[in-house]
Amino acid sequence: MTRKAYSFVRTFAAGPTRDFCVDRHYLLCASAGALRLEAQGRAWLLPPARAALIEAGRAIQVSVPRPVTTASVLFDTGFAPPPPAPLTVFDLSPLARSLVAECGTWGDSDQPLTAYAETLFAALAAVTWRLAEQPSPVVVPVGRSPELRRALRLTEERLDREVRFEDLAQEVGLAPRSLARRFSDETGMTWRAALRRMRLLRAIEELAAGDTPVTKIAFMVGYTSLSAFNAAFQELTGRTPTDYRASFRP
Incomplete structure (x- = not known):
C-alpha cells in the first residue's frame, strides 16, 4: 500500500525537453534553478519559491535549462480534490513553504501516514489549492x-x-x-x-x-x-x- 501523500527532494541536471505524467496530483516546487513546463499550447517558467500544481494524469513537457533542485509532493486522487486547473504556476506563501518543508519528512513508503502527517498533507493541499487560484504571470x-x-x-x-x-x-x-x-x-x-x-x-x-x-x-x-x-x-x-x-x- 502506497501512502496517500508523500514528498521527496531531487536535483536534476540540465537536459532536453521530456514528457512527464503521473497518476497523482503533483505539487512541484523549485528551490534552486528554474524549470520550464509546457502543456496544451502554453508554457510556464518555474523559478524558486514558486510551485506548479499538476492534475493527475495530465501529460506535460518539462525542460531543465540549468541544474535545478526541486521538492515534490504527490497526492492520491482520493486524498485531495482535482486542482483548480490542469496546470498552474503560482507563488508560494511562507505558510505553504513551511508546510512543504515539514512534509518532506514523509517519503514514499508502504507504511501508512501518521494522523499528524495526514493533517499536515491535508493542510498543504488546502493552502496550495487556494494559492493556485491566483496564477503567476511568468507564462512563456x-x-x-x-x-x-x-x-x-x-x-x-x-x-x-x-x-x-x-x-x-x-x-x-x-x-x-x-x-x-x-x-x-x-x-x-x-x-x-x-x-x-x-x-x-x-x-x-x-x-x-x-x-x-x-x-x-x-x-x-x-x-x-x-x-x-x-x-x-x-x-x-x-x-x-x-x-x-x-x-x-x-
Missing part, C-alpha cells in the same frame, strides 16, 4: 505551427542583441504580415510583446541562477537602460528584480 509564449515555434526559438537565441522582425520572417519563410498574424492568433500577443516577455523570463532565470548583478542581467537580456528594465520587470511581476530575487530565499 508558445506557438502551434512549426513556423511560429521556429520564430520563437530564433528570437530566444538572440535576446542579448538586436533582433529584427523582418529577418525572422525571412528565415522562417513567411511574409512579415503573415508572421505577425501567426503571433496574434497563436500567442495572443505581438512579436514585440513576446520579445519583451521572453527577455524578462530569461532575466528571471538569471536571477535564479546565482548572484549576477541586476545591471549585468539587464544588458545580458537585451536592455540598454537599467531603468527601462526595472520598469518592465516590475510591470510583469509586481516586484523589482532585487525584490524578486530576494523572494527566492527563505
